[in-house]
Amino acid sequence: MFVYEKKLQYPVKIKNTNPQLASFIISQYGGPDGELGAALRYLSQRYAMPYPELKGLLTDIGVEELGHLEMIGAIVHQLTRNLSPDDTRMGNFAPYFTDHGASVYAAAAAGSPWTAAYIGVKGDIICDLTEDLAADGTIAQAQQDRKALKTLDCW
Numbered sequence: 001m002f003v004y005e006k007k008l009q010y011p012v013k014i015k016n017t018n019p020q021l022a023s024f025i026i027s028q029y030g031g032p033d034g035e036l037g038a039a040l041r042y043l044s045q046r047y048a049m050p051y052p053e054l055k056g057l058l059t060d061i062g063v064e065e066l067g068h069l070e071m072i073g074a075i076v077h078q079l080t081r082n083l084s085p086d087d088t089r090m091g092n093f094a095p096y097f098t099d100h101g102a103s104v105y106a107a108a109a110a111g112s113p114w115t116a117a118y119i120g121v122k123g124d125i126i127c128d129l130t131e132d133l134a135a136d137g138t139i140a141q142a143q144q145d146r147k148a149l150k151t152l153d154c155w
Contacts, residue, residue: 030106
């Protein structure tokens, strides 16, 4: 059972439309290393976990990832909510906008929709936990490498 608190974990208040930045951030929503995959990975793996404490931990982490998903969705929405099809700043975001408008859709920056193939759930706790470590390590490294993005320009 989940209890939903009707507010973001951290407030997101973006005033300026920035479709170029949104085209990068959408991958963190529904790309191969995004929050949707992370949440579903943990929430699916918990069923095969034989230890109640670890099952609870996987559930907690999965729910936390859902909170991250919500914040990333709010960021993408706020970066694109005032876009129009003839906006000259559209750039790389144009194909996404053509298909989804200002909606938040689980997709990678290249346009491919989210797929369950992004996550590993094997039912073997060693395999599953190794997948979790590898996925979180990949995500942390990718985020570290992207520090060059000037995200503060849009806040």
